[in-house]
Structure formats: C-alpha cells, structure tokens
Amino acid sequence: MSSRWGWTAVAFVTAVLFLLPVIWMVGTSFRPPLEYVSTSIALVPGAPTLAHYRTLIDDGILGKVLNSLIVAVGSTGLALAAGFPAAYALARLRLPARLDIVFLLFVLLIKLSPPIVLAIPLYQVLRAFGLLDTLAGLIFVYQVYSLPFAIWMLLGFVRDVPLAYEEAAMVDGAGLARRLVTVVLPIMLPGLISTAVFLMILSWNEFLYALLFIQTPSKFTLPTYIATLITEDETFWGKLAAIGFLASLPILAVVGVVQRGLTRGFAGGLK
Amino acid sequence: MLLTPALLLFAALTLYPLARGILLSFFVTDYGFAGARFIGLENYADLLGDRFFRRASWNTIAFTLLATAGEVGLGLMLALMVNRRFPGRWIVIPSLVAPFVLSTMVVTAIWRAWFHFDFGFLNNVLRAVALPPVEWLFDPDIALLSIVLVDVWQTTPLTFLILLAGLQAIPLEVYEAARLDGASPRRMFLDMILPLLMPHIFLAALLRSIDSFKIFDKVYALTGGGPGNATETLSMYVYRLGFRFFDIGLASAAAVVMILIAGALAAVYAARIIKGADHV
Numbered sequence: 001m002s003s004r005w006g007w008t009a010v011a012f013v014t015a016v017l018f019l020l021p022v023i024w025m026v027g028t029s030f031r032p033p034l035e036y037v038s039t040s041i042a043l044v045p046g047a048p049t050l051a052h053y054r055t056l057i058d059d060g061i062l063g064k065v066l067n068s069l070i071v072a073v074g075s076t077g078l079a080l081a082a083g084f085p086a087a088y089a090l091a092r093l094r095l096p097a098r099l100d101i102v103f104l105l106f107v108l109l110i111k112l113s114p115p116i117v118l119a120i121p122l123y124q125v126l127r128a129f130g131l132l133d134t135l136a137g138l139i140f141v142y143q144v145y146s147l148p149f150a151i152w153m154l155l156g157f158v159r160d161v162p163l164a165y166e167e168a169a170m171v172d173g174a175g176l177a178r179r180l181v182t183v184v185l186p187i188m189l190p191g192l193i194s195t196a197v198f199l200m201i202l203s204w205n206e207f208l209y210a211l212l213f214i215q216t217p218s219k220f221t222l223p224t225y226i227a228t229l230i231t232e233d234e235t236f237w238g239k240l241a242a243i244g245f246l247a248s249l250p251i252l253a254v255v256g257v258v259q260r261g262l263t264r265g266f267a268g269g270l271k
Numbered sequence: 272m273l274l275t276p277a278l279l280l281f282a283a284l285t286l287y288p289l290a291r292g293i294l295l296s297f298f299v300t301d302y303g304f305a306g307a308r309f310i311g312l313e314n315y316a317d318l319l320g321d322r323f324f325r326r327a328s329w330n331t332i333a334f335t336l337l338a339t340a341g342e343v344g345l346g347l348m349l350a351l352m353v354n355r356r357f358p359g360r361w362i363v364i365p366s367l368v369a370p371f372v373l374s375t376m377v378v379t380a381i382w383r384a385w386f387h388f389d390f391g392f393l394n395n396v397l398r399a400v401a402l403p404p405v406e407w408l409f410d411p412d413i414a415l416l417s418i419v420l421v422d423v424w425q426t427t428p429l430t431f432l433i434l435l436a437g438l439q440a441i442p443l444e445v446y447e448a449a450r451l452d453g454a455s456p457r458r459m460f461l462d463m464i465l466p467l468l469m470p471h472i473f474l475a476a477l478l479r480s481i482d483s484f485k486i487f488d489k490v491y492a493l494t495g496g497g498p499g500n501a502t503e504t505l506s507m508y509v510y511r512l513g514f515r516f517f518d519i520g521l522a523s524a525a526a527v528v529m530i531l532i533a534g535a536l537a538a539v540y541a542a543r544i545i546k547g548a549d550h551v
Binding site: 004007008010011012014015016018019021022024025028040041078081082083085086088089090093103105106107108109110112113114115116117118119120121122123124125140141143144147151201204205207208211212222223226227229230231237240241243244247248251252255 | 272273274276277278280281283284285287288289291292295302303349352353355357358359360362363366367369370372373374375376377378379380381382383384385392395396399424481484485487488491492493495505506509510513514519522523526527529530533534536537540541544
C-alpha cells in the first residue's frame with residue numbers, strides 16, 4: 001500500500017509543478033506592482049489588489065474583448081454555414097471523379113501548412129477587397145483554417161446520423177433542404193455544438209493573421225493586444241497576468257462544461 | 272451545389288492566394304505584379320546563399336526535433352504515471368491538461384515574466400538554492416532552448432492525452448498474462464506496452480512535428496528572433512522579409528519551400544489516415 005501513496009505523492013507533485021505558472025499568473029494578477037519587482041518566490045500576494053483589473057478597464061480592454069467576440073462568433077458562424085452543407089455533401093452524395101478525396105486531401109494540406117505561407121498573398125487579397133484592417137476581413141481570413149476544421153469534424157457527425165431517418169423523411173416527401181433542417185441538424189446538434197466550441201477557441205486564440213491584417217489599436221483582438229504589452233520593455237506583469245487570466249476564463253469555463261466531448265477533439269490535433 | 276459556399280471560400284482564400292504566392296516567388300517585387308520583374312528561379316538561388324535563411328532553417332529543425340522529443344517523452348511519462356488507479360486521479364488529469372487550453376499569447380506572457388533576469392521566477396528560484404541566474408532569452412546558446420521549454424510546457428498535454436488514450440486501449444488481459452508469466456515491470460514495458468503503443472507515439476510525434484515546424488507567435492513575443500538571429504525560425508524569416516523588408520519575391524520563395532516541407536509531412540499523415548490506422 002505504501003507504494004500506492006508514494007505514487008499518489010509523485011502524481012500530485014507533478015500536477016502542481018505543471019500548474020505552477022498558472023498559479024503564478026493568478027497570484028500576480030492580484031499583486032501590487034512593488035511586490036513583483038522582487039526576488040521573492042512567494043506565489044500568493046501579500047497585499048492583494050484589484051488595481052490591475054481596474055487599469056485594464058481604463059485601457060479599454062472591454063473593446064478588445066468585444067472585438068475578439070465579434071471575430072470568434074462571426075468566423076464560427078461562417079465556418080458552420082459553409083461547412084455543414086459541404087460536410088453533408090461529402091458524406092452523403094456521390095461526387096464525380098473522386099472529387100471528395102481530392103477535396104479532403106487539399107483541405108488537409110491547408111490545415112497542416114504554416115499560416116505564414118499564405119500571409120503575403122492574403123494581405124494583397126484583403127487589400128484588393130478593401131477588407132484590410134477590418135474585423136470582417138479577419139472573419140474571412142480565419143476561414144482558411146476554420147472551414148477545413150469544421151468540414152473534417154462535421155463529416156464524422158453527419159456519418160453518425162442514421163440514413164433510415166432521412167429515407168423515412170424522403171418517403172414523406174421532404175426535400176433536401178427540409179430534411180437537413182428537420183432531420184439531420186437536430187440529430188447532430190451535440191456535434192455541431194462541440195464543433196462550434198472548437199472553432200470559437202481557434203479564433204479566440206489566433207494571433208498571426210490578427211497581427212498582420214489589423215493595424216488600428218482599437219480593432220485589436222485580445223492576443224494582439226497582449227502581444228503589444230509583452231514586447232514593450234517596461235514590465236507590466238500585473239496587467240499581463242490579469243489580462244491573461246481574463247482571456248483564459250471563457251475557455252476554462254467551456255472546457256469545464258463540455259470536458260468529455262472536448263477530449264476527443266483535442267486529441268484530434270486542434271492546435 | 273451544397274459545396275458551393277465552401278468552394279467559393281476556398282477558391283478566394285486558399286487556392287488563389289496559393290497560386291499567387293507561388294507565382295510571386297519567381298519575381299522581384301515589393302508589392303504585387305505591377306512593376307514586378309520576372310527572374311525565374313533566382314529567388315530560390317538567393318535563398319540557398321542567404322545565411323539568415325540557412326540559420327532559420329537550422330533553428331526550425333532544431334526546435335522541431337527538440338520540442339517533439341521533449342513533448343513525446345514527457346507525455347509518455349505522464350501517461351504511464353496516471354494510467355493506474357490512485358486517489359485524486361480525477362483532479363491530477365485536468366491539472367496536467369490545463370496549460371494546453373491557455374492561449375499562446377497568455378502562455379508567452381507568463382514565461383516572459385518567468386524568464387526575466389532580475390525578477391523572474393526562474394532566476395529567483397535559482398538564487399534561492401544558491402545557483403547562478405541564467406540569461407534565459409538573451410544568451411544565444413540558451414534562447415532557443417527556453418522557447419522549447421515554453422512549447423513543451425504548453426503542448427505536452429496533447430501528447431499526454433494521445434498516449435493515455437493509447438495506453439487505455441491496451442486490453443487488461445495483456446497485463447494479466449504478463450503478470451502470470453512473471454514478467455518484471457521493465458520487461459513488460461519494453462516487450463509489450465511500448466510496441467503496442469508505437470502507433471500512438473508515432474501519431475503524437477507526427478502531429479507535434481507538423482505543428483512545431485510552424486512556430487511563430489512564441490518566437491515573435493519572446494525573443495523577436497534574437498539575440499542576433501539565434502531564434503529566428505522559418506515563419507519569422509518569411510514575416511521579416513515580407514512584412515518588414517517588403518522583399519515579397521524572396522519571402523514568397525521561402526514560403527513555397529515551407530509549403531513543400533509541410534506537404535511532405537502532410538503526405539505522411541494522409542497516408543496513415545488512408546491506411547485507416549488512426550482516426551481524425
């Protein structure tokens with residue numbers, strides 16, 4: 001039995017070591033500035049303060065949160081709207097010349113290639129459409145990765161919908177659009193929701209395209225705003241920690257709520 | 272017909288930019304094709320001769336190998352650790368996964384503070400145990416390793432989850448049979464668990480190397496590619512040439528080289544999916 005307790009101790013120490021940076025972040029977000037410019041290794045602030053959170057609100061952090069939300073909801077909505085019909089077609093319809101395989105392999109190549117390689121031509125495309133430095137432009141550009149992700153994930157969920165249900169609806173005279181809305185969508189609703197959650201996280205955290213295609217500070221999303229704080233020479237640790245904690249809260253909440261469903265998707269290589 | 276919206280988006284956002292990027296790589300230009308001069312393969316020749324490109328390639332390879340090895344090795348150790356019953360397991364597993372759900376910029380912010388020479392947590396710990404402090408981000412020999420450390424912390428949870436799933440897929444009878452045969456834990460691990468786990472280890476390594484190859488944001492925010500160009504990766508190189516120096520032709524050529532490498536990795540991945548060895 002003693003080896004069992006030894007094992008437990010090792011596991012707990014490892015878990016705490018892994019969490020240490022996160023614990024540090026939460027502690028620092030409540031720490032007065034004088035305390036973090038020190039050589040102490042204490043994790044819990046001596047005199048907790050909400051000053052950093054107040055500074056963030058004065059800096060217009062809520063505007064950045066709103067930008068991030070608009071882009072996340074917009075790009076998720078667009079990816080689902082275009083991805084669901086595509087996934088259905090790929091799963092159910094007979095396509096000529098193995099178009100489905102070609103399409104899926106191309107999607108895979110894009111999904112796996114580095115975002116920077118498309119950045120230069122995308123910049124020029126956005127400029128041509130007058131979408132540079134707009135949130136709408138960002139929503140479109142995020143489809144480069146959101147749409148393939150949506151299609152791959154939804155494909156599996158469409159395949160799980162029993163064909164018999166659709167055939168029954170067809171016998172009753174329901175057309176394609178009607179079948180999709182009344183039969184297929186309701187059955188795969190859980191799958192649709194977990195896909196949406198992943199898409200939201202994907203664009204909530206996206207950095208490179210937001211950095212390259214948005215220039216006006218008032219249109220920054222959270223990651224680009226955080227980056228401006230990191231690269232400045234002055235140490236804004238308290239502010240950084242506070243914003244880091246805030247930016248993580250929605251994701252931690254979501255992960256906590258739908259933990260089971262997420263594991264499958266995470267293991268599928270979201271990042 | 273159902274594919275139309277998706278195809279339109281793909282055409283505008285990937286096919287056309289991809290073709291345009293490849294075409295641009297054969298020109299000298301600081302913007303588009305207006306005023307551009309066709310120079311054939313000269314950009315590619317220039318890349319070969321550019322020591323910054325060679326350094327960036329080397330940094331990318333070193334980072335990919337070190338990060339992948341670290342993440343798979345540590346992930347395997349963690350997976351073996353929790354692959355047995357012990358009290359509190361339900362809270363240990365989410366703790367080990369937590370770093371993975373944080374956004375990269377948040378992760379980078381934390382570690383930028385931890386790496387601070389005078390007041391960073393890491394050097395404070397070193398001083399507390401009477402060891403000399405380290406120039407984590409400003410020593411050319413260490414900076415890349417520091418970025419590897421951050422990446423390992425953030426993404427080991429992914430390899431951990433993949434390998435844990437693999438371990439749990441091994442039927443209990445396998446363990447029992449081995450125990451009946453009197454196999455030592457070490458023999459059991461080397462002769463049975465490891466071979467059965469191999470496909471999962473391979474998948475984890477493949478996913479991580481594909482992803483490490485792209486690294487940009489951690490480098491951008493932690494070191495900006497420095498000191499000197501000791502941590503400049505290929506993504507940073509394309510960014511610097513394209514968006515700082517506006518040498519669009521040369522940057523596009525470097526991007527094409529990256530697509531070719533990514534394509535080779537993608538092909539290995541696709542082959543595995545088609546073989547039906549893995550899901551997703």
